[in-house]
Amino acid sequence: MQIRSMETDQIFMNAPHFDPVKSFECGQCFRWHQQDDGSYTGVVSGKVLHVRIKDNTILLLGTSEQEFHEFWAHYFDLCRDYAAIQGRLLTVAPWMKPAITSGDGIHIFCQNLWEVYISFIISSNNNISRISGIVETISRLFGEKISSPVPGEWYSFPQPEAMEGLSEQEWRDLNVGYRASFLVDAIQSWHSCSQEVDEILLTKRKQAAYLSSCSLQKVSGIGPKVASCIQLFGTDQRNVFPIDVWVRRAMIHFYYQQNRKVRDETIQQDALMLFGHDAGFAQQYLFYHARTHFTK
DNA sequence: CCCCAGGTAGGGT
DNA sequence: ACCCTACATGGG
Numbered sequence: 001m002q003i004r005s006m007e008t009d010q011i012f013m014n015a016p017h018f019d020p021v022k023s024f025e026c027g028q029c030f031r032w033h034q035q036d037d038g039s040y041t042g043v044v045s046g047k048v049l050h051v052r053i054k055d056n057t058i059l060l061l062g063t064s065e066q067e068f069h070e071f072w073a074h075y076f077d078l079c080r081d082y083a084a085i086q087g088r089l090l091t092v093a094p095w096m097k098p099a100i101t102s103g104d105g106i107h108i109f110c111q112n113l114w115e116v117y118i119s120f121i122i123s124s125n126n127n128i129s130r131i132s133g134i135v136e137t138i139s140r141l142f143g144e145k146i147s148s149p150v151p152g153e154w155y156s157f158p159q160p161e162a163m164e165g166l167s168e169q170e171w172r173d174l175n176v177g178y179r180a181s182f183l184v185d186a187i188q189s190w191h192s193c194s195q196e197v198d199e200i201l202l203t204k205r206k207q208a209a210y211l212s213s214c215s216l217q218k219v220s221g222i223g224p225k226v227a228s229c230i231q232l233f234g235t236d237q238r239n240v241f242p243i244d245v246w247v248r249r250a251m252i253h254f255y256y257q258q259n260r261k262v263r264d265e266t267i268q269q270d271a272l273m274l275f276g277h278d279a280g281f282a283q284q285y286l287f288y289h290a291r292t293h294f295t296k
Numbered sequence: 297c298c299c300c301a302g303g304t305a306g307g308g309t
Numbered sequence: 310a311c312c313c314t315a316c317a318t319g320g321g
Contacts, residue, residue: 027302120302127301130319177317182304223304244302263311287302300321308313 001078003065006193009149011060011068019105020051020058026106026288028233030132030137031157042208043139044075045112048148052127055061062150077107092274095254096282102292108233113197113211114190115157116234121180121186122228134176138163160190182221187237189219197235203218211235224264233242238280241271249294250286 002014024032024040032042032051039052045271049072063072073079086104089096092230118138123131142158164187171180199240200210211234216227228242241247243264251271256262275282 123301124303125301125316126303126318127320130301133319172317175318178304178315179317221304225303229302242302245300246302291302298321301319304316306314309311 001073003068005065009062009064011063011065013058013060013068014056015058015076015078017105018058018078018107019077020076021053022103022105022288023076023107023109024210024282025290026103027128028284029109029111030128030135033132041150041152043073043156045148045152046144046146048073048146048150048152048154050150062148063229075110077110080107082107082281085278088278089275089282089285093255096285098293099250099254099282099285099289106281106283106284106288108238108280110236111233112157113234114160114232117190117193117195117230118157118163118183118186120229120233121182121221122176124179124182124221124223124226126179134174137174160187163187179221182219185220186222193219210237213240218221222254224268229242232280232283239272239277239278241268241275244287246287246290246294249285250290252295253290254286 001016004012020040023032025041025192029042031044032040036050039050041048041050047067048062051060052061052247059066060072086100089100117159119131119135122134139155139157142162143155144156146156148154163183166184166187168180168184176183193211196215197211211231213224213227213231216222216230217224222230225244228240230235231240232242243251248264248267251258251267252258252262255270271282272279
């Protein structure tokens with residue numbers, strides 16, 4: 001990874017095996033938006049960043065070299081050896097080749113657990129553009145305005161306290177549909193949920209957050225798929241394999257030889273057995289490949 | 297009009 | 310343990 005800083009608020013970067021656009025588009029995050037010129041702007045932990053790709057170089061606007069090293073490098077997961085992950089995946093599953101080829105450059109971002117928790121409850125039986133729209137709306141209404149060198153109006157993802165008082169009807173008025181009652185329950189349950197994270201943060205020495213799928217699924221609106229997405233994108237657990245319509249199609253296509261009658265539990269078990277601690281990365285490659293190559 | 301979307305809950309055999 | 314369906318909303 002190479003960094004250089006020509007003027008204030010601006011950084012040039014080269015990183016092998018990191019493709020920001022694929023990473024933004026692989027469905028892990030909902031607050032990175034493409035501008036008309038093809039660049040992306042995102043709001044993360046109260047910070048705004050503008051990302052432009054030019055001549056094989058990544059241009060970052062809105063941050064300093066110090067903040068980049070302290071914050072963005074970790075968020076973009078730049079220290080992980082993705083080539084090694086791909087090598088391990090191909091060793092245990094050569095049929096992953098096409099998915100890895102199309103998804104090469106995807107990084108799994110280190111996102112805020114609370115934001116992931118709420119966003120993926122909204123995601124159930126919903127499409128990505130509408131999920132993004134709802135997340136943007138609640139940020140504008142209940143988040144805090146951010147001042148940034150990046151032109152535009154920006155709002156942070158709301159803190160739990162800012163949404164604690166919302167009634168089911170108020171959620172419905174935000175067009176979340178039947179997920180309104182889920183969200184009321186989820187925000188209520190967050191306290192006990194985050195307490196579990198805190199306890200583990202205190203008892204373990206590493207900066208590792210851990211949440212069990214079981215405890216997550218006690219919350220109404222969180223089933224196996226959403227729970228594993230919260231684990232994968234909101235904690236540092238990577239031995240999880242969220243199964244949605246696209247990943248199911250990809251697994252049926254590549255691994256089960258078109259056998260449509262495979263249960264999700266079976267797919268989950270097989271994937272964890274095969275990929276182990278790399279399961280989350282395998283899942284991202286499969287999801288991205290299916291989304292970009294499968295018509296239906 | 298239909299079907300689909302990063303699914304889940306609740307009810308039936 | 311395994312089906313089946315309703316569920317809001319917007320887009321194709």
